[in-house]
Each structure stands twice: as C-alpha cells, then as structure tokens.
Amino acid sequence: MDDAIEMRGLSKRYLIGHLRRERYQSLRDVVAHRVRALLERARHPLSPNRENVNLEEFWALEGIDLNIRQGERVAIIGRNGAGKSTLLKLLSRVTEPSAGSFSISGRVASLLEVGTGFHPELTGRENIFLNGAILGMKRAEITRKFDDIVAFAEVERFLDTPVKRYSSGMYVRLAFAVGASMEPDVLIVDEVLAVGDEGFTHKCLDKFAEFKRSNKTILLVTHSLNLVERFCDAAVWLDNGQKEAEGDPKRVVGAYLTKVEEGEEALLAATTARAVESASRPQGQVAQDGQDGQDQPTEHPADPTSNMFQATEGRWGSREVEITDVAFLDAAGQPSFVFHSGDAMSIRVKVHAAQPTEDFVFGMGLFNADGVCCYGTNTYLEEMTPQRLAGDAEATFAIDSLELVEGTYKLDIAVHKIDGFPYDYHRLLYT
Numbered sequence: 001m002d003d004a005i006e007m008r009g010l011s012k013r014y015l016i017g018h019l020r021r022e023r024y025q026s027l028r029d030v031v032a033h034r035v036r037a038l039l040e041r042a043r044h045p046l047s048p049n050r051e052n053v054n055l056e057e058f059w060a061l062e063g064i065d066l067n068i069r070q071g072e073r074v075a076i077i078g079r080n081g082a083g084k085s086t087l088l089k090l091l092s093r094v095t096e097p098s099a100g101s102f103s104i105s106g107r108v109a110s111l112l113e114v115g116t117g118f119h120p121e122l123t124g125r126e127n128i129f130l131n132g133a134i135l136g137m138k139r140a141e142i143t144r145k146f147d148d149i150v151a152f153a154e155v156e157r158f159l160d161t162p163v164k165r166y167s168s169g170m171y172v173r174l175a176f177a178v179g180a181s182m183e184p185d186v187l188i189v190d191e192v193l194a195v196g197d198e199g200f201t202h203k204c205l206d207k208f209a210e211f212k213r214s215n216k217t218i219l220l221v222t223h224s225l226n227l228v229e230r231f232c233d234a235a236v237w238l239d240n241g242q243k244e245a246e247g248d249p250k251r252v253v254g255a256y257l258t259k260v261e262e263g264e265e266a267l268l269a270a271t272t273a274r275a276v277e278s279a280s281r282p283q284g285q286v287a288q289d290g291q292d293g294q295d296q297p298t299e300h301p302a303d304p305t306s307n308m309f310q311a312t313e314g315r316w317g318s319r320e321v322e323i324t325d326v327a328f329l330d331a332a333g334q335p336s337f338v339f340h341s342g343d344a345m346s347i348r349v350k351v352h353a354a355q356p357t358e359d360f361v362f363g364m365g366l367f368n369a370d371g372v373c374c375y376g377t378n379t380y381l382e383e384m385t386p387q388r389l390a391g392d393a394e395a396t397f398a399i400d401s402l403e404l405v406e407g408t409y410k411l412d413i414a415v416h417k418i419d420g421f422p423y424d425y426h427r428l429l430y431t
Contacts, residue, residue: 120164137182321354324392342403347411
C-alpha cells in the first residue's frame, strides 16, 4: 500500500522573547542609550526592536520521521504543548518547517483551530464559499454541494447571520461540513470532535467511516483516548516535540497513560508532603537560626473536639499518641498514589505512643473533590478492640477492590479516644 503522508526529520523552531530586567540607570545613561538605539534603528529600519528582549530557541517539533499509509486512520496523542497542533499546521502548510521535509499524496483538507478560514463579519453562506475556495474548491463545486453542506452543519436558520455570532460548536459544524464535502484524499483534523455535541460527533464518525471505505486517509489530533482505541488504525505519541511511540493504538495509549500516571504520582506525592509538612508546623512559627521546628508538638485548641469536622486541611490533637507515617500501598505492598477503579489498596498508619494507653481508636474518612464524604469508618465501629497501645505500632485499612469513579480524593486519618478526643487528627492532608 502506498504512503499518503511521509515525513523525514520534520522540525519546527520558534524564538521566544523574554524582557530583560534593567539595572538602575541615571537620566544621562537613559538618554544616551535611547540616542544609540534611534541611530541603530535609522541605519537598519527593518530589523526588529530587540533592545530589551532576550531570545530563547524553542523546538516545538524535532526530528519527526513518520509514514502514514493510504487509507489509514491515525491519531496523534500527547499532553498540551507536545507539538501535536504544530505538526498539523506544518502538514497543512500554515507554517513552514525549520528543518526536514514531508510529502502528501492527493487532495488535502485541513480542519484546524475553530474558525480558521472564516471571516467573522461574513455570513455563514458567504463563509461557505470563502472557506471552500481556501480549501481549493471551484465555485461550481461549492454551489453543487451547498445544500448538503448546510444540512450536515445544521445551520439553516443562521445561514445569513455573521459567523461572529455563532457558537464554537456551530463554527466547527460548518467548517467540518465544508472540509468533508470536498472529498479529500487526506483529511487533517485538530480536535474537532471535542467541540461538537453528541449528535454531531456521531455524524463525524459516520463520515470518517465513509472515508475509510473509500480508502481516504485521516490524521486526527484528539485527547479522546477511547476514540483512539476504538476508531483508529494506528496512534502516534508526541512528547516535548519528539516522537515517543507509534503503532497499535492500545499499546501506544497504554504507554502514554503510564507516563501520565508517573507524573500524577510525583505531583500527588509532592502535594501530600507539602500539606503534611505545613500542617505539622506550629502556627506562627518561623524557621530561624537553623531551627525548623521539628519535634515540637502542634498547638491545639482548648477544646480539641470542636474542630473535629471542620472542612479545612489541618492537624490537631494532644499528640499523646502521634501519627508518624501514612502510606497508600498497592496490591504488591508498594507505596503509590495512583490507583485504578477495582484495584486493591491499603492505607498503612504508623503511630508512636509516648505513654501506654488502653483508650484509642484508629479512624479514616474518604472525601471526593467536592468535599463529600464517600466512606468512613474506625476500629471502634468495626468492633475491633485491641487491648493496649505502647511505643511504636501500626494499623492497616485494607480494601480488596477500590470501587470509586475516576477522580481525585483526600483522606482524613486519625487516632483518638473512644469519646472522640483527638490524639492526632490529620484533616484532608493525604491526596
């Protein structure tokens, strides 16, 4: 099968400007500097004004080698800023590559940013002809397909309204309808499905399927990973302007999600560590002369139970029994912050009791991002009655299957007396 798109070392470089911070100058220095700048400007009137700007080289795309076969549906995935849209702009000839080359066989239609190729002051009717002409369609061809374009876009009522009054969804429907009507050999699409409603998405997928049957090539940028796995023949993962992986959609999406989870893991770990450190520092304490405030008990309210259900992050309690460590463990017993629905998870709490006690309860509460308590329990409610706590000890709350929907959650962890008096209460510190 022939290649529809071939890329060799495709790269795009930008120069990013940063304003320089100027040191203090006298009036004489400022005047002399401006005179020199004006003289230089007079000698080179077309040169950019960069007297206060540092230019930094940034490679939005670097060394991309890729072959896409005729009739393939290929998705480009990656985080924001990875170079996906830059790649499509190069292939659509919106901008020129800084290095490398590419070739495309056949007629190309590009649907990039919302409203690209539209004039906001013109009506929908006028923009159909304008956009069609930009895409290389003859006026007779546009006229012949006009009714089909309008019907697909569902903008009949607003056809003679300036498109500046259109919603983003109407923009995309009209742009997609024009682009699809030209029957291209290669269709390049940038996140068009993210703006449309459910019905429009189905119409787009039906049109893509029609292109597939006609052996047309589709190159699609999308964040909808389910769509990539279900619809595409291949996927390409870009990261920091470079190609990380290509091939089977499930394999590439899986590798991408693993990298995303590693980033989330590090972020959640850092977020939790900062929250615990901040809550463990006594209020008003400032580190001075090398003293960071460690090993000093946190001040707690005169009535410690008064803050028991306060919906703010913090830590309080008498510290007669102190929580020394909290860890989330996966099925293999390894620390983790990212779990999938259905996974096993354990919460391990380590404590230190300065004096032996027989009055103690371990508790936990699980809250979603809206602050709603999804679940909570403690050893007293579960009728677990260990006899004595002295020195170092630990308790583990084990979950065989984590039946939670996708999202971010926070935990309360506490050790307290049976009557609720807190020894050490950690409120929403663990993410």
